[in-house]
Amino acid sequence: MSPEDTEHLAAMLKQRSGLILGSDKTYLIESRLAPVARREGFANVAALLTSLRTRRDEKLIYTVTDAMTTNETFFFRDKTPFDQFKSDVLPALAKTRLSGDIKIWCAAASTGQEPYSLAMMMEDMRHQYPRINLDILGTDISERCLEKAQSGLYTQFEVQRGLPIQMMVKYFEKVDEMWRLSPKIRQAIRFRKLNLLDNLHSVGRQDVIYCRNVLIYFDLETKKRVLEQIANLLADDGYLFLGAAETVLGITDAFKPMTGMRGLYVKNTAAAATAPRRFGT
Amino acid sequence: MKTCLVVDDSRVIRKVARRILENLQFEVLEAADGLEALNACKTAMPNAILLDWNMPVMDGITFLRQLRKEEGGKAPVVVFCTTENDLSHITEALTEGASEYIMKPFDGEILEAKFSEVGLI
Structure with a gap:
C-alpha cells in the first residue's frame, strides 16, 4: 500500500x-x-x-x-439505554403525548437490532401502554445493512447475542438455519438510507433519538454539526441516547446530560434560546 | 464463589465450558450424563447448571424434570446448551423450568451474555 x-x-x-x-x-x-x-x-x-x-x-x-464503516451491533446492546427507555423515557412521554404516538429515530440502525429491540420491548409492555404507538425510523448509510435489517433474518449467532430466549421464542420463527422476526415486529419499523453528513431535515420532528456508537468515528467539527442538526430535530422535551463511550461535553451546549442516567441527554433549553436556528422555522 | 455444574457427555465441551466459567469466577463441577448430574445435585445443589440435551443414560430434559422434584431442586438456575435448535425443544425446556437456552456452537461471549441475562453474573 x-x-x-x-x-x-x-x-x-x-x-x-x-x-x-x-x-x-x-x-x-x-x-x-x-x-x-x-x-x-x-x-x-x-x-x-x-x-x-x-x-x-x-x-x-x-x-x-x-x-x-463499522456495522457491529446486537440486540439490546449495552442494556442500559433500553432499561432507561422503559423506566424513565417512556413513562414521561406517555403522559405528554396525548395522541399516543411517540416518534423514535435510530440514527445508525445498522442491521436493525436496535430498532427491533425497542419494538419487541414495547410489544411486551402492550398491556401496560395500550394507547401508545412507537413510530420508529431506522436509518443507516449502508444499503447492505439496511437490506438485512428489512429482511429481519438473523443467524443463530446473532439471535443469541443480547436477546433473551423468551423474546426469541415469542418474536422469531426458524427459517432453515436462520431466525426471522415476526411480520408484526418487522412492520413496526421504517428503514431508510441516510448519511448523517447530509442535511437531516427530512427526518422530521422526533421524541427520542438513538445515535449510539457512530459519533466516535467523526472528527470534532463533524460531531458538532451532526449533534446540532439532531438538536433541531428533537422535541424540546425529547431524549437523546448516545453510546457508552460518547459525550456532548466539549462539543456542543445544545444538550445536557440527565443526572444519574449514563448516556442519556436532554435539550439544554437555556442554550437553545440564544443559539441561532440552522434551518426550519 | 458460585458453583456451576456442567452436564455434557462430551469431555471437550465440558473442558471449554469449564474454562469460560472459571474465568467468570465460577467453581465448576462436571457430570457426563443426567444421572450423574442428579447424584451430584443430591449431594450439593449448585447455583447454576449448564445442561446438554442428548446424553446417554439420562437426557437433559429428564434430568431437569427429576431435579425439580428434589428437595431444594427448584433453586438452581438451569441454562440449556445443546445442538437442538428448533422452537419445540426450546419451548419444552422453558416449560420444564429452564431459564435460558444456548444453541451450539457457542462461545464465551454467548455464555457470558446468557448468564448475565438470568442474573448469575
Missing part, C-alpha cells in the same frame, strides 16, 4: 462517511478490504486502492466506504 493511496482513502472516507481513519490502520484496511479486492477482481488491496484513486468509480467508492 503506498502512502499516497492510503491518504487518498482516508480523505475519501472522511468526505463520504465522516469516518476518521487513524494513523497506522494498515491492518484495518487490509482486513476490511481484502474480501472487496477479491470480489472486485483486484490482485490485492494495494491494487484496489490505486484504482480507487486513479479512476473515480462511484460504485467502487461506495463499496469500499461500506466495507470500511
Whole structure:
C-alpha cells in the first residue's frame, strides 16, 4: 500500500462517511478490504486502492466506504439505554403525548437490532401502554445493512447475542438455519438510507433519538454539526441516547446530560434560546 | 464463589465450558450424563447448571424434570446448551423450568451474555 493511496482513502472516507481513519490502520484496511479486492477482481488491496484513486468509480467508492464503516451491533446492546427507555423515557412521554404516538429515530440502525429491540420491548409492555404507538425510523448509510435489517433474518449467532430466549421464542420463527422476526415486529419499523453528513431535515420532528456508537468515528467539527442538526430535530422535551463511550461535553451546549442516567441527554433549553436556528422555522 | 455444574457427555465441551466459567469466577463441577448430574445435585445443589440435551443414560430434559422434584431442586438456575435448535425443544425446556437456552456452537461471549441475562453474573 503506498502512502499516497492510503491518504487518498482516508480523505475519501472522511468526505463520504465522516469516518476518521487513524494513523497506522494498515491492518484495518487490509482486513476490511481484502474480501472487496477479491470480489472486485483486484490482485490485492494495494491494487484496489490505486484504482480507487486513479479512476473515480462511484460504485467502487461506495463499496469500499461500506466495507470500511463499522456495522457491529446486537440486540439490546449495552442494556442500559433500553432499561432507561422503559423506566424513565417512556413513562414521561406517555403522559405528554396525548395522541399516543411517540416518534423514535435510530440514527445508525445498522442491521436493525436496535430498532427491533425497542419494538419487541414495547410489544411486551402492550398491556401496560395500550394507547401508545412507537413510530420508529431506522436509518443507516449502508444499503447492505439496511437490506438485512428489512429482511429481519438473523443467524443463530446473532439471535443469541443480547436477546433473551423468551423474546426469541415469542418474536422469531426458524427459517432453515436462520431466525426471522415476526411480520408484526418487522412492520413496526421504517428503514431508510441516510448519511448523517447530509442535511437531516427530512427526518422530521422526533421524541427520542438513538445515535449510539457512530459519533466516535467523526472528527470534532463533524460531531458538532451532526449533534446540532439532531438538536433541531428533537422535541424540546425529547431524549437523546448516545453510546457508552460518547459525550456532548466539549462539543456542543445544545444538550445536557440527565443526572444519574449514563448516556442519556436532554435539550439544554437555556442554550437553545440564544443559539441561532440552522434551518426550519 | 458460585458453583456451576456442567452436564455434557462430551469431555471437550465440558473442558471449554469449564474454562469460560472459571474465568467468570465460577467453581465448576462436571457430570457426563443426567444421572450423574442428579447424584451430584443430591449431594450439593449448585447455583447454576449448564445442561446438554442428548446424553446417554439420562437426557437433559429428564434430568431437569427429576431435579425439580428434589428437595431444594427448584433453586438452581438451569441454562440449556445443546445442538437442538428448533422452537419445540426450546419451548419444552422453558416449560420444564429452564431459564435460558444456548444453541451450539457457542462461545464465551454467548455464555457470558446468557448468564448475565438470568442474573448469575
